[in-house]
Amino acid sequence: MKTDGKSGIVGYGCYVPMYRIKVEEIASVWGEDPERIKKGLLVEEKAVAGDDEDTATIAVEAAKNALKRACINPDDIGAIYVGSESHPYVVKPTATIVGEALGVGNSYTAADLEFACKAGTAGIQMCLGLVSSGMIDYGLAIGADTAQGAPGDALEYTAASGGAAFVIGRKNVLAKIIATASYSSDTPDFWRRPMQHYPRHAARFTGEPAYFRHIGGAVKLLLEETNLSISDFDKVVFHMPNGKFPLRMAKMLGIEKEKLADGFVVSKVGNTYSGSSLLGLCATLDKAKPKELILLASFGSGAGSDAFAIEVTDLIEEKRDLAPTFERYLNRKIYISYAKYAKMRGKLKD
Amino acid sequence: MSHRSSVPLAWRRFEARYRLVGNRCLTCGTIYFPPKAICPKCRRKGKLEKYQLKGEGKIHTYTIIHAAPSGFEKRVPYCIAIIELDEGPKVLGEVVGDLTLLDIGARVRAVFRKIYEDGEDGIIHYGLKWELV
Numbered sequence: 290m291k292t293d294g295k296s297g298i299v300g301y302g303c304y305v306p307m308y309r310i311k312v313e314e315i316a317s318v319w320g321e322d323p324e325r326i327k328k329g330l331l332v333e334e335k336a337v338a339g340d341d342e343d344t345a346t347i348a349v350e351a352a353k354n355a356l357k358r359a360c361i362n363p364d365d366i367g368a369i370y371v372g373s374e375s376h377p378y379v380v381k382p383t384a385t386i387v388g389e390a391l392g393v394g395n396s397y398t399a400a401d402l403e404f405a406c407k408a409g410t411a412g413i414q415m416c417l418g419l420v421s422s423g424m425i426d427y428g429l430a431i432g433a434d435t436a437q438g439a440p441g442d443a444l445e446y447t448a449a450s451g452g453a454a455f456v457i458g459r460k461n462v463l464a465k466i467i468a469t470a471s472y473s474s475d476t477p478d479f480w481r482r483p484m485q486h487y488p489r490h491a492a493r494f495t496g497e498p499a500y501f502r503h504i505g506g507a508v509k510l511l512l513e514e515t516n517l518s519i520s521d522f523d524k525v526v527f528h529m530p531n532g533k534f535p536l537r538m539a540k541m542l543g544i545e546k547e548k549l550a551d552g553f554v555v556s557k558v559g560n561t562y563s564g565s566s567l568l569g570l571c572a573t574l575d576k577a578k579p580k581e582l583i584l585l586a587s588f589g590s591g592a593g594s595d596a597f598a599i600e601v602t603d604l605i606e607e608k609r610d611l612a613p614t615f616e617r618y619l620n621r622k623i624y625i626s627y628a629k630y631a632k633m634r635g636k637l638k639d
Numbered sequence: 640m641s642h643r644s645s646v647p648l649a650w651r652r653f654e655a656r657y658r659l660v661g662n663r664c665l666t667c668g669t670i671y672f673p674p675k676a677i678c679p680k681c682r683r684k685g686k687l688e689k690y691q692l693k694g695e696g697k698i699h700t701y702t703i704i705h706a707a708p709s710g711f712e713k714r715v716p717y718c719i720a721i722i723e724l725d726e727g728p729k730v731l732g733e734v735v736g737d738l739t740l741l742d743i744g745a746r747v748r749a750v751f752r753k754i755y756e757d758g759e760d761g762i763i764h765y766g767l768k769w770e771l772v
Binding site: 307339340341342343345346349350353377378386389390391392623632 | 653657658660713714735736737750751752753754763765768
């Protein structure tokens with residue numbers, strides 16, 4: 290997909306709730322070997338939203354941070370898209386709660402998006418289209434989730450809470466989006482039917498025909514469109530359903546694993562679904578240097594991947610410290626027991 | 640059990656509840672939160688305008704709630720405090736975060752949180768809580 294070559298990220302911000310649960314704590318409930326799980330998933334602990342937090346509150350806190358770095362008035366925003374698979378309402382948008390909480394006014398278009406774990410990057414593409422065509426000056430794209438995993442399911446070790454927000458515009462960009470490409474197909478690897486609390490997944494089918502095929506496909510399309518080679522990228526962020534998948538994807542594409550290090554948020558935060566790759570992008574931008582080229586590729590089950598070639602500008606240096614970094618949220622933590630986790634996430638029913 | 644509240648009443652207060660918009664009297668300079676209909680000091684000579692508070696302050700006093708009103712039972716024990724905002728007004732709210740830091744005079748900042756839900760099928764009430772920094 291062609292962009293105008295000027296538009297990009299004007300501000301970014303993340304939010305990670307302060308509660309954490311360790312793999313050992315979950316494994317002790319289900320009689321599993323924590324070392325085997327940690328080695329298998331490359332995840333040590335995950336972030337858990339408090340019982341007074343949900344996708345809307347996470348989205349608002351992340352967006353406030355993005356606005357601080359964007360240095361714009363809230364009413365300059367012309368579009369808000371919130372991507373999530375845990376919107377607080379089935380009918381009633383999260384995006385307008387965000388708009389009201391930020392003081393965006395009333396002159397904006399908004400919608401909630403759902404595409405499993407990639408709805409946030411779909412929001413970035415939508416904002417990019419509106420901004421580069423001149424229809425709006427700034428758009429706000431958010432990926433946030435309080436991810437669900439059924440008690441005892443393998444997902445419970447990774448399904449986490451968190452989010453990230455991006456102000457997309459043409460002026461004062463801290464990172465230009467050079468190009469974006471998407472690869473989509475009807476692949477039922479993971480789903481949640483109406484009225485169901487927890488998703489179901491097709492176990493190993495989530496790998497080869499889903500995650501690897503779609504991210505691989507989107508990255509290939511991106512390289513063809515930009516005439517870049519994979520070695521041109523300095524930093525790489527892939528969706529992180531666990532630690533193993535992105536590392537294997539990197540190996541398949543011939544990317545050194547060191548290039549994933551800055552954005553490898555999964556081992557200490559878990560899989561924040563729509564927030565996952567975008568939190569990784571925030572952590573990468575927190576440490577990025579001007580002129581660096583970042584490859585971002587999300588993945589959403591069902592299935593699709595959005596890939597982006599992002600070039601960091603000189604403005605990163607002055608904007609970085611205007612809001613809390615990912616690391617600051619990472620270090621602000623309180624460990625909880627499985628019982629408290631079950632209460633907080635509504636897993637205890639009357 | 641949870642209580643049901645008026646949807647229009649909640650909606651009219653979004654600006655104050657979500658964003659801490661109070662008001663200021665142009666005659667005497669006093670800042671009010673929640674916003675007042677008239678300035679109690681200047682009465683008919685007062686002229687009020689909207690005023691955006693920054694959302695930072697310190698704990699003036701606090702208490703720990705163990706016997707909660709309906710709708711809040713599952714949150715006990717939780718901390719309710721009077722926060723003295725940097726601009727002057729005092730507001731009542733819940734303190735969240737690392738409660739080992741809880742103390743009179745401790746610094747807090749406003750964070751957007753879920754306050755309560757009108758049951759499983761009613762609206763969700765959002766607003767500001769105060770996180771220890």
